[in-house]
Amino acid sequence: SQTIHQWPATLVQPVGSPLSLECTVEGTSNPNLYWYRQAAGRGLQLLFYSIGIDQISSEVPQNLSASRPQDRQFILSSKKLLLSDSGFYLCAWSRIAGGSDNEQFFGPGTRLTVL
Amino acid sequence: SQQGEEDPQALSIQEGENATMNCSYKTSINNLQWYRQNSGRGLVHLILIRSNEREKHSGRLRVTLDTSKKSSSLLITASRAADTASYFCATDKDFGNEKLTFGTGTRLTIIP
Numbered sequence: 001s002q003t004i005h006q007w008p009a010t011l012v013q014p015v016g017s018p019l020s021l022e023c024t025v026e027g028t029s030n031p032n033l034y035w036y037r038q039a040a041g042r043g044l045q046l047l048f049y050s051i052g053i054d055q056i057s058s059e060v061p062q063n064l065s066a067s068r069p070q071d072r073q074f075i076l077s078s079k080k081l082l083l084s085d086s087g088f089y090l091c092a093w094s095r096i097a098g099g100s101d102n103e104q105f106f107g108p109g110t111r112l113t114v115l
Numbered sequence: 116s117q118q119g120e121e122d123p124q125a126l127s128i129q130e131g132e133n134a135t136m137n138c139s140y141k142t143s144i145n146n147l148q149w150y151r152q153n154s155g156r157g158l159v160h161l162i163l164i165r166s167n168e169r170e171k172h173s174g175r176l177r178v179t180l181d182t183s184k185k186s187s188s189l190l191i192t193a194s195r196a197a198d199t200a201s202y203f204c205a206t207d208k209d210f211g212n213e214k215l216t217f218g219t220g221t222r223l224t225i226i227p
Contacts, residue, residue, distance in 0.1 A: 032213050036217075041222075042219060042220075043203060043217045043218055043219040043220055044158075044203070044217040046214060046215075046216075049213060049214060051213060088155075090157055090158070092157075092158075094213070101146075101163060102145075102146070102207055102213070102215070103148055103160040103163055104158075104160065104205075104215060105160065106157035106158045106159070107157050108156060108157050109155070109156065109157050111155070
């Protein structure tokens with residue numbers, strides 16, 4: 001069966017510090033991968049998605065970047081965190097495009113607080 | 116307003132009652148999905164209904180889709196305390212589209 005891991009679970013970082021959040025998927029190959037951010041009590045904002053290694057699409061201009069160095073690894077980074085980067089970050093995967101059943105499977109999330 | 120808006124924003128009912136949540140969207144869709152999120156956790160996929168379907172069941176869940184009104188409803192029958200969570204609808208625009216647009220969610224509280 002497939003599983004998706006995210007770490008760390010929680011993170012408190014000072015403004016201006018770098019960030020690296022990691023997501024890995026097991027039990028599937030060539031997944032689509034996604035990074036979302038969720039503000040408190042709000043819906044999900046898609047930040048990045050990837051259909052393959054080194055193929056990243058950015059959805060909103062921001063202080064963050066994403067990389068996919070391996071098929072099942074997706075990394076969210078920042079060189080200098082802003083207060084507005086605080087939030088709940090969720091990684092998700094879905095089966096490769098081409099079918100109509102494109103449900104997404106989510107990791108447990110990372111709670112980031114920037115002070 | 117954005118694609119995929121749920122109402123009500125919050126709903127509190129007694130255990131055993133039925134809970135109904137609604138979702139409206141703006142563009143044509145390939146399918147509509149409902150997800151559940153327990154507090155502080157990731158989302159869990161509940162059910163997917165395709166644009167050519169009108170109703171779908173899964174256990175205590177019943178989803179309807181009205182493409183003419185661009186709306187969907189999620190009914191949870193015989194609610195349980197464990198159903199307390201936020202529920203989100205999500206839509207995609209085209210067949211095989213990689214991206215989903217999520218609504219802002221309905222916070223459901225089941226009172227024991």
